[in-house]
Amino acid sequence: MTPVFCRAFHQLNLTDGWLSPYYRVSTNVPRDKKLKKFLQPFMENDLPVIVQLMGTDPSLLTKVAEQMVFLGAKGINLNFACPSRQVLKSGAGGALLKDIPLMVKIVKSIKNALPKSSISAKIRCGFEEWSESKKIIPALVESSALDFIGVHFRTVKENYSTVPLGVERLRSIVALADEVPIIGSGDIFSTEDANKLLELGCSGAMVARGILRDPFLIHNLQHTVKNKLSPEDGRKYFFSILQKTAKSDKKLYSRAKFLEYAAMMWGAKSKKFSKLKVLNEKDLLDWQ
Ligand SMILES: Cc1cc2nc3c(=O)[nH]c(=O)nc-3n(C[C@H](O)[C@H](O)[C@H](O)COP(=O)(O)O)c2cc1C
Structure with missing residues (x-):
């Protein structure tokens, strides 16, 4: 999601909102200039923007979240999903799935500071095993801090490997989440793939690689388009x-x-x- 990508997306009206890629928060609260530079490409068209933050320090993340909202973000999403080795080494992203109390502390701290903003999390369904979701999801739900949870059906360990019937895991994840909407993620390349997630009980679909393979995918999922481009x-x-x-x-x-x-x-x-x-x-x- 570079500035040129966002601008082309805006020109073609290919989305009606953004969930940004992660903004890494590690040692300090960056200057406004830096935060504005990150936000600016998403905000060029006045679409609602949810900023994703990644980090491990609840108070630092909260301060950056407050500043992002002050600068115009409509919500904050926490990245507890990234499987990159470098990120995991620092204990952030998907590594936080192994520290449920810290995840909960982070989301509660941000919700307390920003009670009116949309607060959400993006997770994978476990670190080693997807059965970990039986502990992760209820803990996040009980925090009462989240408006939705985005769930990539693979575990961190599975990275991007093929997981036969992996998407079916989302059915039990939706059941565990109770009232909190689950936005399913993983391998959505067509309307059929997205509909499958809705059938499993997901409240929505989150697409990543699919929009590069078919830049009109989100648009086509949302609208009944008569003369679709191939x-x-x-x-x-x-x-x-x-x-x-x-x-x-x-x-x-x-x-x-x-x-x-x-x-x-x-x-x-x-x-x-x-x-x-x-x-x-x-x-x-x-x-x-
Ligand atoms: C190049 C690339 C960058 C990504 N960056 C992020 C990110 O910043 N934050 C995030 O939550 N997920 C990120 N993801 C993961 C996707 O959101 C998604 O969960 C995952 O790719 C599976 O969905 P897909 O099959 O639609 O790609 C990224 C994926 C790719 C391929």
């Missing part, structure tokens, strides 16, 4: 809007980032990507 036409069209946006504001352009998008859209092993990755900076921006 995913391939959607990718080409979205890429052309990224190019147009970057041409109109050159500081938004990064060849490396565009190649990263192309690799996610068409696949790093695709013929298309092998043609794109040899293009120089200018040719990639002009490629049709």
Whole structure:
């Protein structure tokens, strides 16, 4: 979700709100200038923005949450999900699933400070085993601090591996969550995938890789669209809007980032990507 990505999304009305990627909070409360820089791309179109924070220190996270809300965020989401090795080493992200009291302390502290804002969490369904969700979900629910919980059905250990029928885990997670809405995450690439989550009892679907493979996916999930673009036409069209946006504001352009998008859209092993990755900076921006 770079500034160029957000702007292209806004131009095509592809979302009606944002849940930002995580903002890492580690040692101090950053200056407003830094926080504004993070928020700005999401706020360009006046859409509601929920900022995701990641960290381990309840009072520091609370201070940053207050500041983000002061600067315009409509809500705060806590990342208890990230499986990156570096993040886990620092005890943050998915590592917090192993410290339920600390997770609860963090969400309660933020809710106390911001009683009127939307407060939520993003988790994986366990660290080692998905049965850990039997303790994690009730503890989060009992905190009475959360408006919803986003749940990626894989455990931290499973990272992004294939988990046959893993999505079915969300059925028992929804039951454990009682009144707290569960927004399901993981492997949503089509309307059928999203509908499956609703059938399992989820209140919504959270898509990540799917919007790069089909940038119109969220839009198509939300609207009955008569003349849908095929995913391939959607990718080409979205890429052309990224190019147009970057041409109109050159500081938004990064060849490396565009190649990263192309690799996610068409696949790093695709013929298309092998043609794109040899293009120089200018040719990639002009490629049709
Ligand atoms: C490149 C990338 C970056 C991600 N960054 C975040 C993040 O900042 N915060 C978060 O909660 N999840 C993040 N995720 C995880 C997704 O939100 C999601 O739970 C996971 O990818 C499974 O869903 P998917 O199959 O729709 O991708 C990221 C995923 C990818 C692929």
